[in-house]
Amino acid sequence: MRNLCMKVSYDGSRYCGFQTQPKGSTVQDCLEKAIMLLTGEELKILASGRTDAGVHAYGQVFNFLTSSKIPIERWCIALNTRLPEDIIVRDAVEVPLAFHSRHSAKRKTYRYTINANQFPDVFQRKMQYHHSGKLNVPAMAEGLKYLIGTFDFSSFASRHSTKPSHVRTVFDAHIVVDDSMCRPNSRDQGLIHMYITGSGFLQHMVRIIMGTLLEIGEGKKLPKEMPQILEMMDRSKAGPTAVSKGLVLWNVDYGELFENY
Known part of the structure; x- marks a missing residue:
């Protein structure tokens, strides 16, 4: 199992915030759908924090565990081709299994x-x-x-x-x-x-x-x-x-x- 950490930018104008909600589209929903389309894995990502409806991000960070063997340098392009144009994954790195986007943030x-x-x-x-x-x-x-x-x-x-x-x-x-x-x-x-x-x-x-x-x-x-x-x-x-x-x-x-x- 690998722990991958990514940095994402998004225009939050048309989303009900970052975190999954009972109703309405969120940035998290789009990212998890893109990962599923890429790897076939249905998983939940962990973010550095939530942003409210209409709030944007230049440097939101999230991580997730995956069994995929896709090389780390291919993840950004692969996900961006599966994401809407107002969400862009900018960086991807492999981190220790203990890393948590929210708990590890200083x-x-x-x-x-x-x-x-x-x-x-x-x-x-x-x-x-x-x-x-x-x-x-x-x-x-x-x-x-x-x-x-x-x-x-x-x-x-x-x-x-x-x-x-x-x-x-x-x-x-x-x-x-x-x-x-x-x-x-x-x-x-x-x-x-x-x-x-x-x-x-x-x-x-x-x-x-x-x-x-x-x-x-x-x-x-x-x-x-x-x-x-x-x-x-x-x-x-x-x-x-x-x-x-x-x-x-x-x-x-x-x-x-x-x-x-």
Whole structure:
């Protein structure tokens, strides 16, 4: 038996999330179907984590056990010919049998993108949240810094969260602005990318953080309120849940165990 680990990118616009659901098509369903068509094996893949409906991934990681003897270098092309065009397997490696995509992960990075130009980008509209109003980006960046560290993130977790603990560690969080598509002499503010890296994330956590940062950018909250919101451990104190389409699972890091992946 072999343990194969793969990295997959997908546009989540038309899927009901990554993980198999009772109703609706998911990314996991498509991947498992492609593996079955290739090897004849009906199996369940293990992912680094689930993504919600409409959320995308550049670097989602999954692994599975197989008895197939197909050389590792042929897997990506073989699976991609059996997958829809909005799902692409980018890398494949053979890993130790003890490797588990979720349990072995050291940290994850998400990116959320706001298009703060006056008009949306027709070509990227499924990957960005469009906000045409003026945003105070420095204030948003200041508020974000208060979340770096180990805290109880109950205020930023879905009310439906079933996790026994909401304590998580955020290692890094920052904002990058790309103004390359701004029109001269306009009120365009460019693309605002928020990157956040942590030990793990609660359901809707990144989107609630983004919704809170948007309120700061709009002047509805102050950056210095972030520590208070954390301390209250009350979902109602944070901002709304930002729409899913701006969120991308950017990268999963496995440290020395999987250093070159």
